[in-house]
Amino acid sequence: MLTEHDIRRLDALYAALEQATERFLGYPVSKDFEMAPLERFLRFPMNNLGDPFVESTFAVGTRGFECEVVDFVADLLRARAGETWGYVTNGGTEGNLYGLYLARELLPNGVVYFSEDMHYSVVKNIHFLGLRSIMIRSQPNGEIDYEDLAETLRINRDKPAILFANVGTTMTEARDDIVKIRDILDQFAIRDRYIHSDAALCGGFAPFLEPRPAFDFADGADSVSISGHKFFGSPMPCGIVIARKRHVERIARSIGYIGSLDTTITGSRNGFTPLVLWYRIKELGVEGLRRRAASALELATYAEERMKAAGIAAWRNPQALTVVFPKVSDAIKARWQLATQEQQSHLIVMPNVTRAQIDALVDDMVAERREHCSADSTSISHLSEKSGQA
Numbered sequence: 001m002l003t004e005h006d007i008r009r010l011d012a013l014y015a016a017l018e019q020a021t022e023r024f025l026g027y028p029v030s031k032d033f034e035m036a037p038l039e040r041f042l043r044f045p046m047n048n049l050g051d052p053f054v055e056s057t058f059a060v061g062t063r064g065f066e067c068e069v070v071d072f073v074a075d076l077l078r079a080r081a082g083e084t085w086g087y088v089t090n091g092g093t094e095g096n097l098y099g100l101y102l103a104r105e106l107l108p109n110g111v112v113y114f115s116e117d118m119h120y121s122v123v124k125n126i127h128f129l130g131l132r133s134i135m136i137r138s139q140p141n142g143e144i145d146y147e148d149l150a151e152t153l154r155i156n157r158d159k160p161a162i163l164f165a166n167v168g169t170t171m172t173e174a175r176d177d178i179v180k181i182r183d184i185l186d187q188f189a190i191r192d193r194y195i196h197s198d199a200a201l202c203g204g205f206a207p208f209l210e211p212r213p214a215f216d217f218a219d220g221a222d223s224v225s226i227s228g229h230k231f232f233g234s235p236m237p238c239g240i241v242i243a244r245k246r247h248v249e250r251i252a253r254s255i256g257y258i259g260s261l262d263t264t265i266t267g268s269r270n271g272f273t274p275l276v277l278w279y280r281i282k283e284l285g286v287e288g289l290r291r292r293a294a295s296a297l298e299l300a301t302y303a304e305e306r307m308k309a310a311g312i313a314a315w316r317n318p319q320a321l322t323v324v325f326p327k328v329s330d331a332i333k334a335r336w337q338l339a340t341q342e343q344q345s346h347l348i349v350m351p352n353v354t355r356a357q358i359d360a361l362v363d364d365m366v367a368e369r370r371e372h373c374s375a376d377s378t379s380i381s382h383l384s385e386k387s388g389q390a
């Protein structure tokens with residue numbers, strides 16, 4: 001039984017989350033969703049186990065809604081009707097694992113190529129699957145170095161190639177161009193190939209960018225993974241993976257126990273998140289998503305300009321929502337939850353970020369620098385302690 005103390009702890013957690021959400025600029029999650037109409041569904045033990053497109057004996061679930069989400073996203077990714085299949089995952093990582101799993105089933109002796117700016121989960125996924133891999137250099141902006149890729153493929157042209165493309169790298173939101181990657185594969189006549197797009201970050205808005213990044217099925221992807229809690233927004237992590245149907249057919253097994261096909265990775269699957277994504281998609285529609293992308297982009301431009309005007313060496317990849325700047329102090333990193341790696345920090349202008357938050361962050365950075373300048377003459381140790389970078 002819950003004690004008074006337990007109840008107070010829940011209240012304290014609620015208050016802390018409310019406050020932490022207010023200053024949350026460093027990770028790519030949207031917060032502007034309203035899920036009250038879906039709260040009543042939390043009464044049911046929903047589970048979409050098995051293949052969403054094949055009925056299961058387990059009927060407490062949201063399979064039909066999940067299929068609509070998959071079809072909507074496949075359309076955004078310019079898949080031809082009937083060409084692809086997909087499901088709602090636990091997040092981008094599961095979708096990446098799924099893409100690599102399909103690739104391994106098709107090309108068991110394949111070598112995975114990915115750039116050094118890949119998401120940290122990729123190496124682990126490759127390890128799970130026991131695949132051979134080669135890391136390719138990145139350009140300074142975070143995009144794969146096509147020359148290094150070409151040189152490496154030239155030496156390995158006798159082996160099937162599995163290309164893992166970053167469509168929005170974690171630190172700088174650089175996008176590998178899969179049309180350029182295909183051209184390189186063509187150049188060395190590597191026919192046994194598989195291209196996976198890790199569009200965890202950008203998949204939700206890349207379809208609305210002009211020029212459109214080369215990352216989807218029309219561009220030649222075999223599978224694409226997108227996170228649902230990033231651009232779309234969800235109270236719990238989720239994602240969508242879409243793959244070419246002919247690849248998936250090679251791994252499908254019929255399972256009598258669930259009365260469905262085992263085409264996904266986990267057994268039980270979340271029945272609530274497909275509903276969340278469906279709701280978001282219905283609420284926003286294609287035009288709403290397009291407007292969301294445009295206003296976020298506008299604000300990202302503002303953030304970059306505002307920082308530069310304050311003397312901060314900020315920069316952005318073309319059409320990116322991620323603004324990169326020199327590593328901030330530990331105090332600012334904690335206060336604004338800014339992801340920091342080596343000498344860089346970043347801010348990701350997801351659709352819910354406001355101009356006021358950006359102004360407040362920049363004011364903070366400027367104020368701290370001023371404080372340091374005056375502290376400089378009095379106490380050096382104070383400075384190094386505060387900035388955390390000395």
Ligand SMILES: *Cc1c(COP(=O)(O)O)cnc(C)c1O
Pocket residue numbers: 090091092093094096119121166167168169170198199200201227228237238239
């Ligand atoms: C966020 C992200 C991932 C991981 O996705 P999750 O939804 O957190 O599992 C993988 N790759 C890239 C490029 C990402 O931005």
